[in-house]
């Protein structure tokens with residue numbers, strides 16, 4: 311059974327026994343927010359990431375989820391994308407398309423992917439423009455607290471260096487406040503050219519989920535969540551900067567990823 315607790319300012323933490331339990335809890339959570347968002351404003355605006363997260367969402371294409379989820383009301387976005395062709399193995403779009411989107415009835419016109427035929431800078435500008443149009447049309451809700459979209463759910467993976475989306479430790483992209491989407495040409499993790507949501511957009515979401523699995527993530531999980539004697543080492547850790555201003559934050563992890571958390575040690 312999962313060990314769960316709420317940290318006073320880092321949100322809810324769920325440490326799962328194994329990946330099977332984690333993935334069931336994750337897709338239950340997605341299905342619940344999908345239903346609630348559709349009831350509330352007639353659409354579900356979900357933001358995906360790449361990496362290991364997508365496999366953990368695999369049960370969404372299985373019964374009962376594939377039948378109970380109202381796919382026609384889904385609008386799909388990406389928190390980050392690698393600037394490669396849509397058929398390239400590094401493409402976050404391809405990963406989601408092959409494993410999820412091609413297997414359910416999301417309308418192709420509701421899939422807001424990144425233009426793969428232009429430069430990183432142009433792709434970022436176009437992507438932000440497309441989202442601005444959707445906020446104007448009220449498909450995507452506007453934040454009450456900032457000039458940002460308020461996505462119903464942003465799903466983030468986390469790298470072992472603590473990066474989320476394509477926001478890497480000590481990278482200037484972390485400082486971008488006035489744009490919703492920015493680009494980088496020097497990503498420390500290949501491929502180098504990427505576009506990414508900025509922190510203000512992530513932190514304006516109604517719900518944010520961070521998923522981390524495996525022992526290689528344990529230190530970053532600890533730095534992102536625990537109260538530390540000196541905050542210096544974690545101040546530029548992107549995952550620690552995920553802090554929805556009025557939304558909900560939940561961390562989904564397996565035992566190896568959670569093994570260095572203070573709460574995990576106390577429970578042993």
Ligand SMILES: O=C1O[C@H](COP(=O)(O)O)[C@@H](O)[C@H](O)[C@H]1O
Nearest residue numbers: 359360361362363467468469475
């Ligand atoms: O490069 C990326 O890495 C992160 C984390 O990936 P993971 O495989 O370690 O879970 C991912 O969330 C991001 O979207 C991706 O572009």
